[in-house]
Structures are given as structure tokens and as C-alpha cells.
Amino acid sequence: MSDPAFVPDVHVELDGAVATVEMRRPPHNFFDIPLLQHLADAFEDLEADRRCHAIVLAAQGTAFCAGADFSNRDATPPQRSPRGVNPVYAEALRLFACGKPVVAAVHGAAVGGGLGLALVADFRVTCAEAKFSANFNRLGFHPGFGLSVTLPRLIGTQQAALMFYTGRRIGGAEAHAIGLADGLVPQDQVRAESLKLAREIATSAPLAVQSTRATLRRGLVEQIRNAVAHESTEQNAQFKTADFREGVAAMAERREPRFRGE
Template sequence: MTTMEQSPEVVTGLDGGVATVEIRRGPNNYFNPTVIRTIADEFERLDADPACRAIVLCSAGKHFCAGADFTGEMAEPGAAGRVYEEAVRLFAIGTPVVAAVQGRAIGGGVGLALAADFRVAAQSSKFTLNFSRLGFHQGFGLSVTLPALVGESQAARLLYSGGSVSGEEAAAIGLCEVVVDDADVRSAAVEFAGRFVGSAPLAVRSIKETLRGDLVRRIREVLPRELSEQTRLRETADFLEGVRAGRQRRAPEFTGR
């Protein structure tokens, strides 16, 4: 296996036609603009490499991705907008992508998982769409990708309630394709991706483009709306209460202000 460390936080390898792009910001693997940009850079580089027939997006540590890191770089003005500019690139490549989701995917971490074509989850995995429990609006294109996978009704249920679904429930509603034992997530994702290695790459690319249709355009169009609503809601008393309640590990008491 050839390993290429593009940064201390994102490491890429290629073996037998299947590439791995691994986030190394454990244990929670929070993202920021630099991490998303580096992943996008690697996706595009691998997409242009004829030796790469499929990509596994994975992470080292306890959780796949617990969302955005709201310290440091993410605290800078315009950081969320930069994340979303880079995020569009993840959806645009022609190579199939499989996400290996261990532990939790929370908020924007679910959005990152849904940038892949397929998801392999562990039995103990949790997909948490907690935006409404924070007094916030979803981002990362979830307004498009989530209903595209699970339907509008299920997407509304998950987003309105701000709750979590297990790996088993995620598979039942179409949020992931495969559920395996916790220790087997990475290997199962690589095996899943390996199914595409023997297929004609130009045909796979053409099929993916047809199936995805105008997905990239729709995501590009919805991101400014998501960002605008996030900016507006960030100024509300409910958002402050949601953040405060999360830090204090208690149920929020929202007032609609």
C-alpha cells in the first residue's frame, strides 16, 4: 500500500485500486476549512489518477466526525462559508466514494458522510442531526442530500426532532448501506469499495454522473440559504440557550426568541 501524507490531519493511501482518505483529528475528528479543503484536494487528485477506482473516506479515533470545530480557524469571520465552498468539491468527483462511519457522526459530520456515494456503519454508530436541539439550521448541503436518501418525511422527522439514529435504523431508512461489527467498519468499507475496481472506470463515472443528475447544482444553490439561516439563528436567544444547555449537559428550554 502506498501512503501519502498530505498533512498531519489528512493521510491518503492507495492499494489495489482503492484509496483511503483518513482524517486524523481524533478522537472526535472535528473539521475546519483547512480539513475540508485538504480532503477535497485529495479527492480531486485521486479522481484524476487512473490507478484509483474507488475512495474510502474514513477517520482515525473514536468517532467518524463530530461536526465543526468552532474554535481556532472556525471562529474566524467567514469560516463557515469557506467550509461550504470547499464542500461542494466533494460532491463533484466521478470516482465512487464510500464513507466508513464508526462511533458518531454529528451535525456537519453527517453532512460529510453524505458527501460519499455509500456509507458503511458500525452497529454502535450514531447519526445525530442535532441542529434543532441547538436552535440552529442544518448545513453542508443536508437540505438536499438527506431527503434525497431517506425521503422528505424522514428527513423532516430527523431534522425537526434533532435526535439520533443507530446504525441499524440508518440502514433501515436508507442512510447507510451496510452495518457491521464495530471492529470491521474500515475493512468492510474497503471491501465494499473494492466491488467497483473491476468495472470500466469511464462507464462508472458516466453512470454516477447520470444518477446524481443536478445534485451538485442543487447543493451549490442551497448552501447560501443554509448559511444565511445559520447566521440569522446564531443571533437568537434560543441558539444561546441551545449551546449553553449542551455545555451543561441538560435539556434546553427554548422560548422562540
């Protein structure tokens, strides 16, 4: 396994058969390509480690992951890779390809791509204080990170559409009620409960769990691969619009956006 000392923003700890992969960019854990690369490297190392039967994805700080940092109105979106796919999503595909079960400990906000990251996991444990938002349309562009597949797959097309179109933030209790989260506990117990679930999974035969998981997720990685190609095409077109510039400006200025459809 890679030495976490060389990856300061991702820490990996194996305790028995359960590994904790912790993001360390508090308070918001905004992601970029290097952070996602480090997460994907950690997942791939753990997949190759026969001692690891399950993974807990957790984070320091007040947020689980607030997505990309658009708070700077001069921020520019990632450019296309030569294959036309946003390189952020190329790293996301590596995370989805991991063959071992993952529990996400969502103790705070999971917003935009941060919500996409939470949906890499098989299960999510959360708390009332957490916030979940697919806020892409509120910023003026198409959802990404494979959420056009993973969110409706989890909560149904109708609920997913509501989250996408409005960009609203929903709390942990509502997320649990609609099936976006699998466990709801006090905030200070989110990680402990996530570890408890991962350890319960890890008591089952690992080869059987992984093969069952592969059956249940059959075709999912390919669906997400196709989705991120389409999402990237839509986003690259919309990143050039006045509405995208307005969405980013409105977020930076903490005001309601004034979109004009151009």
C-alpha cells in the first residue's frame, strides 16, 4: 500500500479487515484532480490488499466534500482530456471500478461533485446536520461525476430530477427518508456507525461479497463511463455560457443568480 506520508491530503489506515480512507482538506474538502487521483490510488491499493475486506470513505473538517471550489469567481473549469472527458471524471471512474464494498461516512455537506463522490460508495451513513445537494443547474451547467446515472438509480428518476432542477439542499433526515442515505445517527457517531457497518460486511466471506457486489453492479461502470462522456460534452458547451459565469459569480457573491438562458 502507498505510504500515506507522501499523500498529505489522503490518509489510509487498515484496522483488521476494514480500511478507512480519509480526505484531509478541511474544512470543506474541495476536490481537484490530484485529490481524486490520491483517492483512486488508495482504492486500487486496497483492492489489491487481501487483508482489506471493506472500505470506509471519510473526511476531516465540517464538510464531507463540498465538490469543486467555485467560490473564486475567477475559477475556470477543468479542460477536456484528449478523449473529451473531463479529467476529474476519469479519476471518478477509477473509484467506481474498485471491487470492494465501500461505506461513506457523510458527517457534513456533500455538494455537487462531493455528492457524486458519496455515491461512489455502496452505503452512506449520515446525520441530521449533513446537507446533500446536486447544485449543478444552480451554477449554470449539466450534472457530472456520473450522477446522471447514480442518483436516479438510488432514489428514482422523479426525486433525482427534483434535486437536479432545483439544486436544493436536503438534510440528512430527508436524505435517509428518500433512500439517499442508509443510516441516520447523531453527528458524532457517523464515523463509528460507518465502521460498524463495514466491519459487519467484513465478517462475510470476502470473495462471496465481492462477487455478489459485482453481480448487483453489473454494467454500472460502463454506464457511468458513457454518462461522464455525455456529461463532459454538455458541460464543456455550458462552461462557455453567460449563465455559467453568472452562476459562479452569484455563488461567490452569496446572492440569487439571474440567469438569462444564454
